[in-house]
Amino acid sequence: MIAANTIALVRTPPIANECPNFGFLAWCKSANLTLSESKKVRDFTTHGRTIEPGSYLYNAGAPFISLYAINSGFLKTTLADKDGREQVTGFCMAGEIAGLDAIGSGTHECDTIALEASSVCGMRYADFQRLMLAIPALQLHLVRMMGSEISRDQGLMLLLGMMSAGERVAVFLLNLSVRYAARGFSETRFRLPMSRAEIGSYLGLKLETVSRTLSHFQEIDAIAINGKSIYLKSIPTIRRMIAVYGSPKGH
Amino acid sequence: MIAANTIALVRTPPIANECPNFGFLAWCKSANLTLSESKKVRDFTTHGRTIEPGSYLYNAGAPFISLYAINSGFLKTTLADKDGREQVTGFCMAGEIAGLDAIGSGTHECDTIALEASSVCGMRYADFQRLMLAIPALQLHLVRMMGSEISRDQGLMLLLGMMSAGERVAVFLLNLSVRYAARGFSETRFRLPMSRAEIGSYLGLKLETVSRTLSHFQEIDAIAINGKSIYLKSIPTIRRMIAVYGSPKGH
DNA sequence: CGTAGGTTTGAATTGGGTCAATACAGGTGG
DNA sequence: CCACCTGTATTGACCCAATTCAAACCTACG
Numbered sequence: 001m002i003a004a005n006t007i008a009l010v011r012t013p014p015i016a017n018e019c020p021n022f023g024f025l026a027w028c029k030s031a032n033l034t035l036s037e038s039k040k041v042r043d044f045t046t047h048g049r050t051i052e053p054g055s056y057l058y059n060a061g062a063p064f065i066s067l068y069a070i071n072s073g074f075l076k077t078t079l080a081d082k083d084g085r086e087q088v089t090g091f092c093m094a095g096e097i098a099g100l101d102a103i104g105s106g107t108h109e110c111d112t113i114a115l116e117a118s119s120v121c122g123m124r125y126a127d128f129q130r131l132m133l134a135i136p137a138l139q140l141h142l143v144r145m146m147g148s149e150i151s152r153d154q155g156l157m158l159l160l161g162m163m164s165a166g167e168r169v170a171v172f173l174l175n176l177s178v179r180y181a182a183r184g185f186s187e188t189r190f191r192l193p194m195s196r197a198e199i200g201s202y203l204g205l206k207l208e209t210v211s212r213t214l215s216h217f218q219e220i221d222a223i224a225i226n227g228k229s230i231y232l233k234s235i236p237t238i239r240r241m242i243a244v245y246g247s248p249k250g251h
Numbered sequence: 252m253i254a255a256n257t258i259a260l261v262r263t264p265p266i267a268n269e270c271p272n273f274g275f276l277a278w279c280k281s282a283n284l285t286l287s288e289s290k291k292v293r294d295f296t297t298h299g300r301t302i303e304p305g306s307y308l309y310n311a312g313a314p315f316i317s318l319y320a321i322n323s324g325f326l327k328t329t330l331a332d333k334d335g336r337e338q339v340t341g342f343c344m345a346g347e348i349a350g351l352d353a354i355g356s357g358t359h360e361c362d363t364i365a366l367e368a369s370s371v372c373g374m375r376y377a378d379f380q381r382l383m384l385a386i387p388a389l390q391l392h393l394v395r396m397m398g399s400e401i402s403r404d405q406g407l408m409l410l411l412g413m414m415s416a417g418e419r420v421a422v423f424l425l426n427l428s429v430r431y432a433a434r435g436f437s438e439t440r441f442r443l444p445m446s447r448a449e450i451g452s453y454l455g456l457k458l459e460t461v462s463r464t465l466s467h468f469q470e471i472d473a474i475a476i477n478g479k480s481i482y483l484k485s486i487p488t489i490r491r492m493i494a495v496y497g498s499p500k501g502h
Numbered sequence: 503c504g505t506a507g508g509t510t511t512g513a514a515t516t517g518g519g520t521c522a523a524t525a526c527a528g529g530t531g532g
Numbered sequence: 533c534c535a536c537c538t539g540t541a542t543t544g545a546c547c548c549a550a551t552t553c554a555a556a557c558c559t560a561c562g
Binding site: 448463465 | 539540541542543
C-alpha cells in the first residue's frame with residue numbers, strides 16, 4: 001500500500017489525463033467531492049477500456065459488476081421482452097454513466113452496445129458501495145442520478161403514450177441538441193450515430209416513419225439532413241412542432 | 252427523551268398496530284432491519300393520514316418533504332407536460348411506497364391522487380437521510396427500491412413502444428392480478444378502482460379502445476367484467492394474448 | 503466494381519382514434 | 533320509493549396517422 005502510494009506520487013500524471021475529457025473524475029466534480037475524495041475514487045477506477053462499434057459493454061442478464069463512465073463515443077441500451085422483441089431504451093454519450101439499470105436487481109436488464117468506437121472508465125460497484133459509506137456526498141449523488149434516470153424514463157413514457165410521430169422526432173432532435181451543447185459541441189450541427197431503425201425503436205415508430213418525418217422537417221426548412229449528419233436550421237421551428245403540429249392523441 | 256421512552260414502554264401498542272397491515276414497518280421488514288432499527292424508523296413516522304377519493308397526496312411542483320407508505324386504498328400518479336397534456340404514469344396500492352419520483356430533483360414531478368379513500372404513513376426524507384447514515388441496510392434498500400422503479404418504468408416503455416391494444420390491456424390485468432395476489436387478495440376477482448379513461452391514459456390508449464378490448468376479452472371468455480368488478484376466468488388465455496394475439500408493431 | 507446494409511419514397515392497408523348516440527350506475531331530492 | 537340528473541361506460545360508423553409492402557437508391561467497403 002505504502003509502496004504503491006509512493007510510486008503513484010512519482011508516476012501518476014495529472015488526474016485529468018487518466019480520464020480524458022469525461023469519466024469518473026469529471027463526474028466526481030459534479031458530485032462536489034473534495035480532491036482527496038476524488039483521488040480515492042480514482043484509485044478504484046479502471047481506465048480506457050475501448051469498445052468496438054457493434055460490440056457489447058455488457059449483456060442483459062449479466063451479473064452487475066461495474067458502473068461505467070463514458071469517455072468518448074456513443075452507445076445504445078436495448079431491452080428485450082420474453083418474446084424476443086426488443087426496444088432501444090436510451091442512448092448514452094460521453095460524460096454520461098451507464099449501468100444504473102442493474103443497481104436494483106444486481107443483474108443487468110439491458111444490453112448496452114457501442115454504436116461507434118467508445119472508451120469508458122469502469123468502477124466496481126462493490127468498491128463504489130464501500131466508498132459511499134465513507135463519502136456521504138457520493139451516496140447522495142448516486143440517489144440523485146437514479147432519480148434523474150426515473151425522470152428521464154417518465155418523460156419517455158409521456159412521449160410514447162401521447163405524442164404524434166412529428167412531435168416524437170422533434171423531442172428526440174432537441175434532446176440530442178441539448179446534450180451535445182452541454183458537452184461543448186455544436187447544438188445545431190451534429191451526427192446521428194444510430195440508424196433510422198434504432199431511432200424508430202426508441203421513439204416507438206417504424207424506420208420508414210422516422211425517415212418520412214425527417215424528410216418532412218427538411219421540406220419545411222427546419223433542418224437539413226444527409227445520412228447521419230444533421231443541421232438544425234431553426235430550433236424554434238422544431239420546438240413549435242411539439243404539441244402544436246398535430247397531436248392526434250392529445251385531447 | 253428518557254421520559255418519552257419510559258412512557259413509550261407503557262403506552263406503545265405492538266408495533267404492528269400503528270401501521271396496520273402495511274406501512275413503513277412492513278417495509279422495514281422487507282429491508283431486513285433489526286427490531287431496534289425498525290423502532291428508530293417508527294419514531295420518525297407519522298401514522299394514519301387519510302386521503303379522500305379525488306384529493307391529492309401531493310402535487311407536482313411541491314417541494315419534496317416525505318415518502319409515503321400506502322396502508323390501504325388506491326392512488327394514481329399523473330405526469331403533465333408543459334402543454335398541459337397529462338398521462339397516468341402509475342397506480343399505487345397498499346404495501347407500496349409513493350414519492351420516489353421526487354428524490355432526484357427535490358421536487359415532486361407527479362401529482363398523486365387517491366382513487367378511493369386511502370390511508371398512508373409518512374416519513375420525512377430529511378429524517379430518512381439521517382437514518383440512512385446510521386443504518387446502511389436502509390440505504391441499500393432505498394437504492395434497490397429506486398432500481399425497481401426504473402425497471403417498472405422501462406417495462407412500461409416497452410409496452411408503450413411496441414405492444415398492440417390487446418397486449419397492453421392483457422399486461423395491465425395480469426400485473427394487477429399479481430399485485431393483488433402478493434397482498435393476499437384474490438388474483439382472479441378484484442376491482443378496478445380507476446376509470447376506463449385512466450386505464451387508457453396509463454396504457455397509451457383512448458378510453459373507447461380500452462372498453463372495446465375488455466368487451467372483446469369477455470366475448471372470447473377470458474374475463475367477465477361488470478363496471479369496475481372484474482373476474483379473470485382464464486389467466487392462461489390472457490397470458491397468451493401477449494405477443495401472440497396480433498402485435499402490429501412487433502417484428 | 504459489385505454486393506450488402508441502410509435510406510428514401512410511393513401506394514395500399516389497418517389499428518386505433520374520433521365523433522356520436524345510447525345505456526347504465528350512483529346519488530339526490532321530492 | 534321512485535323520478536331525475538350527472539358522470540361513466542358501451543357500442544357503432546367513419547376516418548386518418550402510421551404501418552406494411554415494395555421498389556429504387558445510396559454509401560461503404562472488401
